[in-house]
Amino acid sequence: MVKAIVGANWGDEGKGKITDMLAKESDIIVRFQGGANAGHTIINDYGKFALHTMPSGVFYGHTTSILGNGVALNIPVLFQEIKELEDRGVPQPKILVSDRAQIVMPYHILLDAYEEERLAGKSFGSTKSGIAPFYSDKYAKIGFQVSELFGSEDALLDKVKRVCEVKNVLIEHLYHKPALDPEKIFKELLSYREMVGPYVCDVSVYLYQALQEGKEILLEGQLGSLKDPDHGIYPMVTSSSTLAAYGAIGAGIPPYEIKKIITVVKAYSSAVGAGAFVSEIFGEEADELRRRGGDGGEYGATTGRPRRMGWFDAVASKYGCRLQGTTDVAFTVLDVLGYLDEIPVCTGYEIDGKVTTEFPVTSKLEHAKPVLEVLPGWKCDIRNIRKYEELPENCRRYVEFVEEKIGFPITMVSNGPGREDIIYRNK
Numbered sequence: 001m002v003k004a005i006v007g008a009n010w011g012d013e014g015k016g017k018i019t020d021m022l023a024k025e026s027d028i029i030v031r032f033q034g035g036a037n038a039g040h041t042i043i044n045d046y047g048k049f050a051l052h053t054m055p056s057g058v059f060y061g062h063t064t065s066i067l068g069n070g071v072a073l074n075i076p077v078l079f080q081e082i083k084e085l086e087d088r089g090v091p092q093p094k095i096l097v098s099d100r101a102q103i104v105m106p107y108h109i110l111l112d113a114y115e116e117e118r119l120a121g122k123s124f125g126s127t128k129s130g131i132a133p134f135y136s137d138k139y140a141k142i143g144f145q146v147s148e149l150f151g152s153e154d155a156l157l158d159k160v161k162r163v164c165e166v167k168n169v170l171i172e173h174l175y176h177k178p179a180l181d182p183e184k185i186f187k188e189l190l191s192y193r194e195m196v197g198p199y200v201c202d203v204s205v206y207l208y209q210a211l212q213e214g215k216e217i218l219l220e221g222q223l224g225s226l227k228d229p230d231h232g233i234y235p236m237v238t239s240s241s242t243l244a245a246y247g248a249i250g251a252g253i254p255p256y257e258i259k260k261i262i263t264v265v266k267a268y269s270s271a272v273g274a275g276a277f278v279s280e281i282f283g284e285e286a287d288e289l290r291r292r293g294g295d296g297g298e299y300g301a302t303t304g305r306p307r308r309m310g311w312f313d314a315v316a317s318k319y320g321c322r323l324q325g326t327t328d329v330a331f332t333v334l335d336v337l338g339y340l341d342e343i344p345v346c347t348g349y350e351i352d353g354k355v356t357t358e359f360p361v362t363s364k365l366e367h368a369k370p371v372l373e374v375l376p377g378w379k380c381d382i383r384n385i386r387k388y389e390e391l392p393e394n395c396r397r398y399v400e401f402v403e404e405k406i407g408f409p410i411t412m413v414s415n416g417p418g419r420e421d422i423i424y425r426n427k
């Protein structure tokens, strides 16, 4: 059976932890989109890890970790992560990389940085990992597939030269930076070939076979619904689809095989980068939530940037769950809210004098004001509780209030960063 684990919000919902937890009963974990621009934080017996490229299941001996054709493959970062696991005593994971995945080229990263510099204050808040230039080239059909590393070297060098001609026009005349040297890039690609060689595989054939054999497969999404290029807060979005539906494409499996869509929803809001964020809070109130949030504060796993903070947004989360096609909600970081006397929840948006509970397009979102309802806090630590009925009454009220507002069943409540910090609810 195939299950997808995806985010309903702006990312950083705790997908890594849920994937790591469910990976225990899985055979295969697949990353199907995105690249090294976001990270998953995972805590287990080997320590605390921020993974940027590898799926979250790499810590189990029995799982195969796959980077599907839909990802933006940064080969040196992947290689570095494999090495870090090795250095820290994690048994060598079984990793497969799709021969159809495309490669993040050195100039994608340069172009991302140059563009951010050019835009200065008007930037999109890119992590400068080359993701937008990468996906632009993929769809402009000037990207490089992993398979090309293993074809004719002459053809590869020729293509690098052709692409560099185009890139150099921008680099020299728009950004006023040194031109790319195609020979140097070609040599780098040859070193990538060495790095990735042992892992390359025809992933869709492998997964087809695995499905025939009844294997358990997890698709692990990056970021969340609101960062989807079609359905998110365009243009403050990422460059590949963050929706479970894309899991079929980015892994190479039939869409009807995805039987369960576990959407991870965070008990409060956080976001990185620019863009409208209706339930955002500021000042001391935000600082305190940021400090107490997640595990060790709400700071970017890749960039270390402080995340923007806000109250739970039922409008955005309901929309995020709907677009994912949610069958189950995993409600995370609930333990963090235990310090609050009262907990505001954003249950509507007021736009031009009218209140709506439907998430609007960006131009309307920009002047939406939050409609807040306030729930009583529970004022205690809930971390070690394992049964739903044992949660304080006000805590259950919060969960059930959120569930009613978003309209999808919360079947898991995460009350701490560890694998065992989870409460299952039968729905």
Ligand code: GDP
Pocket (backbone or CB within 6 Å): 007, 011, 012, 013, 014, 015, 016, 017, 038, 039, 040, 041, 042, 043, 223, 293, 294, 295, 296, 301, 332, 333, 334, 335, 336, 414, 415, 416, 417, 418, 421
């Ligand atoms: P992801 O990208 O969706 O995997 O999310 P991140 O890794 O960026 O952020 C989740 C952070 O919250 C990590 O530091 C997790 O260890 C932590 N986390 C996940 N679930 C919980 C939870 O239920 N409670 C607490 N306190 N932290 C959690």
